[in-house]
Amino acid sequence: MDPQDARNVSQWAHQVPSRPPSNVSYNAYGPSASNSPAHGTAPMPQYPPQYGPPYHQMNERQRMVYDYSIQNRQNAMTQPSMNGGGHRPYAHISGHSQYSGHPTSHPFRPQNIPGLPPADGLNERQREARELVIKLNADKKDLLDKRKKTAAELKRLQVELDGYEANQRGQEFLRFIYPTQSISPPPSRKADKGTETSWPTNQTGGVETLPENGLGQPYQAAQSPHLRPSPIQLSTVSGLPASSNIDTVSLGDILGDPLIKECWLFNYLFDVDFIMSQLDEDTRDLVQVKLVHGSWKNEDSNRMHIEMIILFRHDDQAQVIIITGNFIVRDWSMCQAVWRSPLLPLVDNAIQSPSDPEALPIGSGPRFKKDLLAYFRAYGSKRTSVLTAQLETYEFSSVRAALIASVPGKQNLRSIDREAETLWGWPGLRDILRSITSASAGGSPRIVMQCSSVASISEKWMANFLETLSVTTPPNVPQPKQTPKVSLVFPTASEIRRSVDGYSSGGSIHMKTQTPAQLKQLTYLRPMLCRWAGNYETSAPPSGHPDLGRLHQALRRGAAPHIKSYIRFADEEMDRIDWAMMTSANLSKQAWGEVPTTAGSEIRICSYEIGVVVWPDLWDEGTGVDMVPVFGKDIPDDKLEAEKVDGRGHEEDETTDEEGGAGFRKENLKESKSRKLTVGLRMPYDLPLVSYGQNEMPWCASTPCAEPDWKGRVWPGFGIS
Numbered sequence: 001m002d003p004q005d006a007r008n009v010s011q012w013a014h015q016v017p018s019r020p021p022s023n024v025s026y027n028a029y030g031p032s033a034s035n036s037p038a039h040g041t042a043p044m045p046q047y048p049p050q051y052g053p054p055y056h057q058m059n060e061r062q063r064m065v066y067d068y069s070i071q072n073r074q075n076a077m078t079q080p081s082m083n084g085g086g087h088r089p090y091a092h093i094s095g096h097s098q099y100s101g102h103p104t105s106h107p108f109r110p111q112n113i114p115g116l117p118p119a120d121g122l123n124e125r126q127r128e129a130r131e132l133v134i135k136l137n138a139d140k141k142d143l144l145d146k147r148k149k150t151a152a153e154l155k156r157l158q159v160e161l162d163g164y165e166a167n168q169r170g171q172e173f174l175r176f177i178y179p180t181q182s183i184s185p186p187p188s189r190k191a192d193k194g195t196e197t198s199w200p201t202n203q204t205g206g207v208e209t210l211p212e213n214g215l216g217q218p219y220q221a222a223q224s225p226h227l228r229p230s231p232i233q234l235s236t237v238s239g240l241p242a243s244s245n246i247d248t249v250s251l252g253d254i255l256g257d258p259l260i261k262e263c264w265l266f267n268y269l270f271d272v273d274f275i276m277s278q279l280d281e282d283t284r285d286l287v288q289v290k291l292v293h294g295s296w297k298n299e300d301s302n303r304m305h306i307e308m309i310i311l312f313r314h315d316d317q318a319q320v321i322i323i324t325g326n327f328i329v330r331d332w333s334m335c336q337a338v339w340r341s342p343l344l345p346l347v348d349n350a351i352q353s354p355s356d357p358e359a360l361p362i363g364s365g366p367r368f369k370k371d372l373l374a375y376f377r378a379y380g381s382k383r384t385s386v387l388t389a390q391l392e393t394y395e396f397s398s399v400r401a402a403l404i405a406s407v408p409g410k411q412n413l414r415s416i417d418r419e420a421e422t423l424w425g426w427p428g429l430r431d432i433l434r435s436i437t438s439a440s441a442g443g444s445p446r447i448v449m450q451c452s453s454v455a456s457i458s459e460k461w462m463a464n465f466l467e468t469l470s471v472t473t474p475p476n477v478p479q480p481k482q483t484p485k486v487s488l489v490f491p492t493a494s495e496i497r498r499s500v501d502g503y504s505s506g507g508s509i510h511m512k513t514q515t516p517a518q519l520k521q522l523t524y525l526r527p528m529l530c531r532w533a534g535n536y537e538t539s540a541p542p543s544g545h546p547d548l549g550r551l552h553q554a555l556r557r558g559a560a561p562h563i564k565s566y567i568r569f570a571d572e573e574m575d576r577i578d579w580a581m582m583t584s585a586n587l588s589k590q591a592w593g594e595v596p597t598t599a600g601s602e603i604r605i606c607s608y609e610i611g612v613v614v615w616p617d618l619w620d621e622g623t624g625v626d627m628v629p630v631f632g633k634d635i636p637d638d639k640l641e642a643e644k645v646d647g648r649g650h651e652e653d654e655t656t657d658e659e660g661g662a663g664f665r666k667e668n669l670k671e672s673k674s675r676k677l678t679v680g681l682r683m684p685y686d687l688p689l690v691s692y693g694q695n696e697m698p699w700c701a702s703t704p705c706a707e708p709d710w711k712g713r714v715w716p717g718f719g720i721s
Contacts, residue, residue, distance in 0.1 A: 163242075226675050229634040230682040231401065231614050232582050235325065235336035237559040239500030244555040247634040247682070249338045252278045254309060254321055262288040264310040264387055266608075269326035292383060294608060306405075306584045306610045310387065317343040318394045320372065322610055324563050324584060331508065333501050335559040335684055337582040339612050342398040362402050362435045363618050369396035371403040374422040375610065378407040400618040402432045404583060406591055406609035413601035425593030425605045429581075429613070430468045436615045438472040438578050439626070443571030444482050445578065450489035450532075450685065451564045454511040454698075455588030459524055464595045465587075469566065472578060484568065488525060488587075489561075489685055490698045491532035493705055496560055498533075502709030505560035506701050507718055513700045522698070529698060533557040534686035552631045554683045563684050564611075574688065577627040580681050583611020619679050629687060630680035 058066060119127055229247070236250040255263065255278040265275065270291055279287055309321040320341040325331035360367040373391060376384040406425045413427055423431050438445065447469050457465075470484050491499075496506040512518045534557075564583050570576040585591035590606040616625040630636050692698075701718035708714055 224638040226677055227636050227638055228619055228677060228679040230630060230680040231339065232565075232580065232612075232682060233338045233340070233634060234556065234563075234682055234684060235323075235332060235334075235338060237333060237335065237500060237556070239333055240555070240558055244558075244632070246632060249340075251327075251332055254278075254311075254323075254338070254340075256280050257311075257313070258283045259313045259315055260287055260311050261314045262290070262312040264290045264292065265327060266292045266306050266308040266310075267327050268294060268307075269328050269331075271328045274329050275327050292379070306608045308610055310391070312390065313343075316346050318391065319343055320399075322582070322584075322612060324582065330501065330504065331562055333559070334499075334505055334508065334562040335556045337563045337565060337684065339401070339582055341396075341401075344394040344396060344398070347393055347395045362432055363400065363615070365396035365399035368399045368401060368403050369394075371405065371422045372396075375403070375405045375407065378409075401612040401614050402435075404429050404432060404581065404611045404613055406585060406593065406605045406607055408606055408608065410602050410604050411593075413596065413603065425591075425603065426465060426468045427593070427603065429592075430471050432613050433468070433471045433579065434473060436472050436579050437617065438568075439570040439576055439616065440482060440578065443573075445484040445571065446487065446569045446574060447484045448487045448489060448530075448565075448567050448569065448689070449528075449587060450561065450566070451586045452509045452562045453586040453588065454488075454490065454525070455586065455590065456512070456517065456521065457587065457589060461589050461595050462524070465592060469568070472568070485572075486528050487530045487689055488528040489530050489532055489689065491561060492692070492696050493699050493703075494696075495531065495533045495557075496699045497705070497707065497709040498558065499560035500558050501560065502711045503705065503713055503715040505562075506699055506715060508562055509560060509699055510701050510718075511698045512702060513697060514702065526692065529692045530689040531692065531696075532561050532685060534688075534690045552629075552683075552687045554686050555632045556684050557686070561684065565684060567681070575628060577616070577629065577681055579613055579615040580627070581611055581613045583609060585609040585611060614681075616679060619677055621677065624676040625679060626676050627679045627681055629683045631683055631687075634680055634682050636678045636680040 055063065055066065119130060122130065233247065233249045236245045236248040236253075255275070258280040260279070260283070263279075270293060272291075275289070276284060279289075307323045307325060309319075309323065311319045311321065313319070322339045323336060324338075325334065325336040360370055369391070373388055376388045376391070405422075405428070411424060411427070416423065418431065422428065447466075449469075466486055469486075490511060491509060496503060496509065499505050513522050564586055566581040566583070568578040568580075570578050585607075588607075589595075591609050593603040593605040596603055614627075616627040619625045628636055704717040705715040
């Protein structure tokens with residue numbers, strides 16, 4: 001044996017007694033000796049050693065036990081407790097520590113196995129100890145592997161159970177708010193060629209659902225080349241069943257991408273724990289999260305109300321996301337809207353960006369980028385200069401939307417350069433709507449405003465804002481000017497009471513109706529007011545009602561609205577859309593700006609707001625585009641849209657004769673290639689709208705409600721303890 005190996009074996013053998021003393025019991029503090037003699041030998045000295053003979057008077061075996069005891073005591077004093085509190089002494093069996101999570105120099109630690117001496121040259125006892133250490137290490141590894149597999153399986157089962165329970169709660173909730181309706185999927189049916197309705201109808205008045213694939217997700221139908229999904233999506237509402245959350249987006253869907261490396265969050269309210277829980281659990285510690293908020297001081301006029309996310313990814317792409325909810329749990333159990341830009345690549349330096357303002361038409365990607373960067377610059381260099389510099393390096397050409405925003409401050413409409421500078425508030429909205437061509441063809445357009453808060457506004461301000469919403473470019477064919485009918489969708493107390501969170505969600509929805517001035521405002525708003533849920537207190541309109549057979553359910557009755565949407569429908573039928581806007585801005589002069597005084601053209605805005613406007617021509621590829629409302633999903637129904645082309649269907653006629661059948665199919669194919677594109681717009685409320693009853697009042701959070709909600713709670717009034 002090599003001399004060095006001999007020294008290693010000698011040292012190793014010194015630490016492991018070849019035979020433990022018969023009167024030493026191994027406890028948490030190492031070996032201890034009883035006072036009774038064993039095998040006719042003298043009583044072993046007790047430890048600590050000051051109670052025994054001096055070290056130089058010990059025999060070899062006593063010294064071996066003493067050294068081993070000292071080493072155990074040192075380990076016990078230096079290694080942490082398994083339960084995280086203080087220090088914990090360790091019990092050793094044949095030199096193996098019961099706790100393997102802390103590094104130590106003990107030769108039998110599993111991580112030191114490569115340093116074990118070879119079996120050659122060891123005595124029988126030492127070889128047994130060596131084999132025991134190897135076996136214990138292998139058993140521990142197997143145990144850890146089994147624990148990981150068990151934990152993963154438990155997590156998977158918990159996710160399945162949570163999904164099942166959420167779906168069951170949603171089904172029970174729907175049975176509560178729709179007591180007379182069926183919530184099972186309707187029977188498959190072929191559309192009638194003679195039907196006059198434009199949307200899928202449910203003759204039974206039941207909640208329409210789609211079949212599921214066994215995992216709680218709907219089957220994805222093949223997308224027609226003539227169809228485009230809704231550019232604005234709805235948020236997932238956990239209290240509703242899976243059939244009501246088709247094509248919806250949760251905050252976890254947005255933030256849970258493991259490729260995210262940097263995340264900028266703009267909002268008014270934050271729950272940091274809730275935000276972090278939405279990030280991918282394996283990469284959340286690597287994500288740089290930056291929160292940008294405004295002031296909560298009442299005296300501060302520059303208050304933050306925008307809801308936006310900017311993501312930078314590891315694959316050198318970025319994304320802009322605009323939402324309507326705060327980053328708190330309660331807001332994501334309400335109906336919210338989400339707009340997501342395409343993934344934006346880095347700018348190709350070989351391609352020159354257009355600098356001519358005329359090369360940046362409203363609705364184009366470069367114009368969107370220009371307005372977005374101007375918006376961030378309004379925050380000041382201290383807060384967003386880094387973000388602005390980063391976004392400068394990304395290409396926005398794939399974006400199809402116009403940015404509408406507000407920033408605090410004053411803006412002079414006479415002196416501003418409209419081509420070089422960005423207009424904020426209602427003047428900016430008016431500029432955008434002037435560039436949109438109306439699809440109205442002699443019909444009566446209808447504008448529907450829907451928001452979660454209505455501030456104190458004068459009739460003069462309201463008239464100016466409605467005039468702004470009515471601005472469009474008329475169609476090429478001369479048509480008589482039509483004044484749009486205006487509706488305001490706002491929930492009643494009954495609808496809040498029956499929502500997923502009951503009265504709790506009412507704390508985020510505001511329209512005051514208590515003072516004489518507020519009641520006067522309600523007087524001129526009342527003709528516009530329509531219910532959020534739109535139901536007729538029964539499963540369908542009464543027999544003989546003109547809306548019978550035209551009830552189209554958005555599957556959001558049970559979710560209180562925190563969404564803000566403004567839509568112009570092209571006609572009374574409300575089956576085509578001229579434009580749609582989602583934004584953080586409620587109906588208030590603080591958000592949209594004051595009306596200019598007669599003395600000048602200066603307007604004042606108090607809040608940061610942001611949103612997008614979309615319209616059909618953004619998707620025009622030469623064949624024309626229609627934007628239509630869709631319900632319960634994001635993609636329009638292909639067959640129903642095909643039947644509307646030129647007022648007739650294009651399905652194959654099974655009764656055609658042998659000679660004409662082939663010709664008919666070729667004609668269909670030709671017409672199909674020239675068909676208009678159809679872009680869906682996901683509707684948050686049911687159509688047709690239902691006006692307030694004579695005695696119905698809008699929800700007022702500051703008014704107490706004695707009638708219990710579906711959870712059995714009453715509402716004491718907002719801010720009243």
